Amino acid sequence: MIELRTPTQIEQMRPAGRFVASVITALSEKAAVGVNLLELDELAHRMIKDAGAESCYIDYHPSFGASPFGKVLCTSVNDAVLHGLPFDYTLQDGDLLSVDFAASVDGWVSDSALSVVVGTPREADLRLIGVTEKALAAGIAAAKPGGRLGDISAAIGAVAHEADLKVNLQFGGHGVGRTMHGEPHVANDGRAGRGLKLRPGLVIAIEPWFLHTTDEIVFDPDGWTIRSADGSRGAHAEHTVAITIDGPLVLTARD
Numbered sequence: 001m002i003e004l005r006t007p008t009q010i011e012q013m014r015p016a017g018r019f020v021a022s023v024i025t026a027l028s029e030k031a032a033v034g035v036n037l038l039e040l041d042e043l044a045h046r047m048i049k050d051a052g053a054e055s056c057y058i059d060y061h062p063s064f065g066a067s068p069f070g071k072v073l074c075t076s077v078n079d080a081v082l083h084g085l086p087f088d089y090t091l092q093d094g095d096l097l098s099v100d101f102a103a104s105v106d107g108w109v110s111d112s113a114l115s116v117v118v119g120t121p122r123e124a125d126l127r128l129i130g131v132t133e134k135a136l137a138a139g140i141a142a143a144k145p146g147g148r149l150g151d152i153s154a155a156i157g158a159v160a161h162e163a164d165l166k167v168n169l170q171f172g173g174h175g176v177g178r179t180m181h182g183e184p185h186v187a188n189d190g191r192a193g194r195g196l197k198l199r200p201g202l203v204i205a206i207e208p209w210f211l212h213t214t215d216e217i218v219f220d221p222d223g224w225t226i227r228s229a230d231g232s233r234g235a236h237a238e239h240t241v242a243i244t245i246d247g248p249l250v251l252t253a254r255d
Ligand code: MG
Pocket: 100, 101, 102, 111, 112, 113, 205, 207, 238
């Protein structure tokens, strides 16, 4: 079921968005050569505690996970791109790190992701991150009343195709509200003018993710960490966006 939020409810969702944005900012500032992924998870855990927020991940246990997630943060490094389960790994020079974080504040969820390079970047990785961010911006710009869900998907896909990237359609954006994952599914490619009509009150996570040279993925034995099938690196960008009569409102916008 697709639920629409009132303007009052969207106001109530702002603290969650601001909190998630503050965690993403803190993680991007802490991520550096020599920092362990478990330290990033601990930082997010501490911030959740201090804010009186609730983790959406720690008890999350869908059918594909071998066990409950057990951490509060996804950390995906290099050829890992989504759902990376934090483990005892120290970031190396040139690593491409994607962090994905969702939490609930006052009963409302927000969800956001960001990719960064630690240490000396490879030119191609910076380009991939740039394309992913550009696709996110294009998707957000299309999230306005009167449009269709397919407009968002098509806008994201167009940026990818322009950059000669293939688009995987297995994982994409989703409705956000009291829980982390609701309807509708927001594919990262599609046809403009098709699909659900976009109305004020629809709140969705828009989250393009791309791999350098493939759209095929493989899962780690833990059932969580998703990697490129060919070992090429991936990037991910995500914001939680409310469609309002004035257009898209990015709840997880960072300063
Ligand atoms: Mg997310």
